[in-house]
Amino acid sequence: MDNRVVITGYGIYSCLGDNVETVRNSLYKGISGIGLDKERKEKGFRSGLTGILSRPDLKTLLKRRQRIGMAEEGEYAYMSTLEAFKMAGIDEQYLDEHEIGILFGNDTSARAVIEGHELFMEKKDTSLLGSGTIFQSMNSTVTMNLSTIFRLKGANMTISAACASGSNAIGLGYILIKHGLQSHVVVGGAQEVNYHSMSSFDGLGTFSIREDDPASASRPFDRDRDGLIPSGGAASLILESYDSAVKRGAKILGEVMGYGFSSNGDHISNSNVDGPTRSINNAIKLSGINVDEIDYINAHATSTPNGDASEAQAIYNVIGDRKIPVSSTKSMTGHECWMAGASEIVYSMIMMKHDFVAPNINFENPDEHSAKLNISAHSIDQKINLFLSNSFGFGGTNSSLIVRNII
């Protein structure tokens, strides 16, 4: 028999704040976390816009050996996971006595790779690169570090699926629990924030160049959008079987109802309408819900002309003329890439808990496709009992998740 899969904790470290309460305030008020990084301009970036956040000081929280193999994105993920465990009421003793898995979405650790290579070029001796470089450089840096720090003994792996990495990590964690392979899985996504990881992406010319007004640069679905803004941080959620949560008396915050995925089988960077439509429909089918039950859609929309238009059409294909509120929190965060699919579940969980729909800031004029959707540039006070969240990535990878409130 399949297990029900519930969420018992979550944590966030992003350009909207370094904890759930701060992020809640930013989401409700529509505060942008975007700024201009002068260093990127000095180095020759076409756009210096980025999400702005500072690295946490872990010196008082972790020993040297626990920190030394951790790249920037791992530091963010440690903070968000610590917050998620705390919310879930899971302490060190519980971690030691149970088989808990970890699945994180991450697709680069570019800064560690580049800095390690530069050091090698300078020293011309591999034994002078230090012990941390290899553990910081691998895509699985987040899961290898967190599983060691928290002494996790279950499934331990990283999902790399471009900008759908975090969403797929949650979906796959859901499958492990649903089929009884794990009773608890820490899921999430992490994204480094530095010029090293974004120079080649900047070179594609897909970043917004509204540098004179960073807060208005990310404008998903707006007619005058001119590109995305890279951002990052980390988001974590504690997924658990319903039975496990009830047995230990945990507060159940939501239930993952379904996970849909698809691949476009098409262009490497250009989106299409068919792939995302199938992803959304697969999630709805697996959830066993009716479209009418969806109270809110957290869109993937990144503020690129092509991508947003395709998603607007895909959403319309599924919901038709229903006036379900749709917003892209990327209007405030920028595109949190490998982390986005996980952070947007956390953002939506915050909205569901506090009865509001976060705004799609900077949405001033629709285009022909977004005009068919119910998109608000301002917060809406309303109850959310069930939401859909989309994530799409390079290579045409698509992931959709449906979460409901436990009533």
Added chain:
Amino acid sequence: MLEVKYTDVVEKINVFLSEEFEVDKSQITADGNMKEILDLDSLDYVDLVVVIENNFGIKLNSEDFSRIQTFEDFYNYINNRISGK
């Protein structure tokens, strides 16, 4: 070439060991067991090679460490290497 004073070598080593391995300098004593006090594991020796190279421009390998038990052994070994003994 100017001769480096032994006490300066000791001071320099104590400073970088304290910083790198995050132990209070007062814990580092000449007769103390270096591996135990610095809590060194196999990976830490990789980092020890790096800090020695950064501070003295000399490179140690794993066989060199096998002869070092106390901090004094370490001071003497480094001092001999940089003095060309």
